Amino acid sequence: MTIQLYYWPTPNGHKITIFLEEAEVDYQIHPINIGKGDQFKPEFLQISPNNKMPAIVDTAPDDGGEAISVFESGAILLYLAEKTGKFLPDNLRDRKTVSEWLFWQVGGLGPMAGQNHHFSHYAPEKIPYGIDRYVQETNRLYGVLNKQLAGKDFIVEKYSIADMACYPWIVPYAKQGQNLDNFPHLQRWFNNMASRPAVVSAYAKAQEVSRR
Numbered sequence: 036m037t038i039q040l041y042y043w044p045t046p047n048g049h050k051i052t053i054f055l056e057e058a059e060v061d062y063q064i065h066p067i068n069i070g071k072g073d074q075f076k077p078e079f080l081q082i083s084p085n086n087k088m089p090a091i092v093d094t095a096p097d098d099g100g101e102a103i104s105v106f107e108s109g110a111i112l113l114y115l116a117e118k119t120g121k122f123l124p125d126n127l128r129d130r131k132t133v134s135e136w137l138f139w140q141v142g143g144l145g146p147m148a149g150q151n152h153h154f155s156h157y158a159p160e161k162i163p164y165g166i167d168r169y170v171q172e173t174n175r176l177y178g179v180l181n182k183q184l185a186g187k188d189f190i191v192e193k194y195s196i197a198d199m200a201c202y203p204w205i206v207p208y209a210k211q212g213q214n215l216d217n218f219p220h221l222q223r224w225f226n227n228m229a230s231r232p233a234v235v236s237a238y239a240k241a242q243e244v245s246r247r
Contacts, residue, residue, distance in 0.1 A: 038062040039092040044241035046203035047108040053199045056233035109141040112196040136197035147172045170212040184220035202228045
């Protein structure tokens with residue numbers, strides 16, 4: 036199978052390259068340079084109508100029909116997990132829990148950390164209320180994940196798309212004003228994730244793309 040991946044090296048982009056590397060799926064990267072506005076090009080909007088990357092095109096969908104495009108990183112992870120039969124539990128209860136933590140990341144950790152980045156580093160003027168609000172909310176969410184990881188190697192019992200979704204949003208922890216020493220379970224998990232060969236490979240691909 037070959038997946039066409041429309042990608043730029045951001046936390047949401049890294050989620051998908053981690054999955055594809057872990058699952059050993061053939062894929063081709065199409066860089067979408069968000070700094071140059073590639074996400075607004077008409078041909079990309081046909082794949083991702085919300086002008087956000089990542090997005091994929093599956094040229095060989097399981098139903099045997101024409102190619103399928105998928106946008107939104109959480110939806111892409113679910114689609115690929117179901118297609119490959121990997122990193123999504125078969126049993127009802129663990130599958131439910133993986134879905135909960137995937138959506139926790141998509142609806143909570145990602146948006147709050149993203150606002151943290153914006154107000155702390157990119158806003159044209161420093162607004163203390165905005166900075167404090169999102170740094171503190173990021174800190175609260177780190178605490179939630181830290182508690183979930185107590186006594187566990189992964190967010191759910193086995194490695195899953197929940198781990199792949201969350202890890203890239205923890206990578207810029209210093210930029211988010213966070214200290215992993217305050218979250219020992221999260222820190223242990225983070226270090227283990229960082230050493231996985233597929234994660235190392237995914238981030239190496241990011242370096243290649245950013246140099247283009």
